[in-house]
Amino acid sequence: MSLQTLPRDQIQHLHDEHLAAYRRLQDEQLTLDITRGKPSPAQLDLSEVLLSLPGAIRQDASGTDVRNYGGLDGNLQLRQTFAEILGIPVEQLLAGENASLSAMHDAIVYALLHGVPGSERPWSREDSIAFICPVPGYDRHFAITERFGIEMLTVPMLEDGPDMDAVRELVADPSVKGMWLVPTYSNPTGYTVSEDVARQLAEMTTAAPDFRIFWDNAYAVHHLTDERTPSADLLGLCAAAGNPDRAFVFASTSKVTFAGSGVGFFGSSPANVEWWRENISFRTIGPDKVNHLRHAMYLRDAEAVHQLMAGHREILAPKFDTVLRILSDRLGPHEVATWTRPKGGYFVSLEVVEGTAKRVVQLAREAGIALTPAGSAFPHGIDPRDSNIRIAPSMPTVDQLEVAIDGLATCVLLAATEQALAS
Structure with a gap:
């Protein structure tokens, strides 16, 4: 009818x-x-035990007193667990504050103020800059770029990822500096970027030498069926394509443990990780290592997650x-x-x-x-x-x-x- x-x-x-x-x-x-x-x-009740951790333990596995300053890279055990989950070498994955959204915000700010590896100048000194935005997409991504006056160029989000014909057309413009993307069970469609589309993203020619894909892997382990849909290894594909610095990978435990008291992660190439480490060294003396330790104790390994x-x-x-x-x-x-x-x-x-x-x-x-x-x-x-x-x-x-x-x-x-x- x-x-x-x-x-x-x-x-x-x-x-x-x-x-x-x-x-x-x-x-x-x-x-x-x-x-x-x-x-x-x-x-949230599933992770209630976190409220009783780390108990009387004061040191992490490296012997660091978690109550004190320092440790920009974050808890090693926790990084090892999520390095396995995300398919990122542990030395290229840092654990930070309580959410990945703040890291994405800061990455935009650092790029505007200082540029990124490969930039000729800070992004804010360009005549104009734009981001590719697959739609429908995540409203908080768009809010960040809108906040800083970055033009947003939409492309359709298809069942296997963004429309690559549209993406390739847009990246021919040197003012296009970046792209938002939720690769696995995307917000709001639930679509997952295929290996083929991820390879195309890694290999495509961009007019901007400092083009970055903000790969927000927020739902990498958030399966609704017995099937564990894998995330494409964008970081590895970019390295293999000769564009090692193209991917910024973000993830967190926000919907794994406590939404407001999780741990965020930043992963990328060695050059990008060093760029990130240098920038955050002026912002913080170190993340919340007590929270890192309680998560490392609770999320012992990838299978526990x-x-x-x-x-x-x-x-x-x-x-x-x-x-x-x-x-x-x-x-x-x-x-x-x-x-x-x-x-x-x-x-x-x-x-x-x-x-x-x-x-x-x-x-x-x-x-x-x-x-x-x-x-x-x-x-x-x-x-x-x-x-x-x-x-x-x-x-x-x-x-x-x-x-x-x-x-x-x-x-x-x-x-x-x-x-x-x-x-």
């Missing part, structure tokens, strides 16, 4: 039906929030199943939306009828269901098709999600019939 093929009187009937359902939804006075990918309390993430999956997978089931049951028959079916990560990307996303979000808000603003997954918050909505299932309970996604479906159908009747 596709909405596109129905006669007007039947569309009117559907509209009236969904308007009545919407008014009942409003009467329930809901307060549900599916805006951001925050771990639920049940997920995977076991912990299996616990996350047991909590998250039923929530994603709930979202996909209700979208299929409620929206599938009417062909008014499409959505991704991620194998990992934290989001479902919903595409509604073009021109209705803002209306859907408004209707949901007025019914007590909070969604990320329409357009958030695009630079400057502007979705040219006004069709994308990001769903974050992690925080609510399954019962709350049942209500929220069913209500969202009602809003999608109401907005679609409104538009159909207005045309």
Whole structure:
């Protein structure tokens, strides 16, 4: 019963039906929030033991007193664990503060102030600079570049990674200095960059000799199925292609242990790591080594991390199943939306009828269901098709999600019939 093929009187009937359902939804006075990918309390409880660590232990495996200054590179044991997970030589991976987002912000600032290895001058002294932004993408990436006045050039994010024809066209401009990319279970689509696309990114010719890919591997171990989708080794591919400095790799334990008290990582070529080390030496005398030690004790090795993430999956997978089931049951028959079916990560990307996303979000808000603003997954918050909505299932309970996604479906159908009747 596709909405596109129905006669007007039947569309009117559907509209009236969904308007009545919407008014009942409003009467329930809901307060549900599916805006951001925050771990639920049940997920945070998985790492409760961290609050009792490191206990009476004062020294890490190297004999360093973790209560004192120093140690720019971070805890070696923890770096060894995540070097294995990320496929990065341990000497090229540093452990830092509590989140990778701050490291990405600082990398932009350092590049603006001082340039990066291969720069002729600081980026801020260029006539103009731009970043490639696969869309839909991560709103906080776009917020950083917007904050510093960096032009953002969009390319489609496909199921195997960014549209490489579009990327190659853009990097022919020397003002294009960088690119944002979440390579594994990307935010918000859940797509993963294939080995072939990663190789193309590593090998492509760029007009800017100091072009950098900000490879934000936030969801490398965040699987929703038994399949552990591997991340492409961009750093190794860049080295093999003769472009060793092209990749800045970021990761963290923010959605592995405690979201606000994790450990962030920066990995790159030897030249980039030395550049990073030099810049942070003026900013800090060392990271939180107590937090590093407690994480090293808890996350003993890569397999311990995977076991912990299996616990996350047991909590998250039923929530994603709930979202996909209700979208299929409620929206599938009417062909008014499409959505991704991620194998990992934290989001479902919903595409509604073009021109209705803002209306859907408004209707949901007025019914007590909070969604990320329409357009958030695009630079400057502007979705040219006004069709994308990001769903974050992690925080609510399954019962709350049942209500929220069913209500969202009602809003999608109401907005679609409104538009159909207005045309």
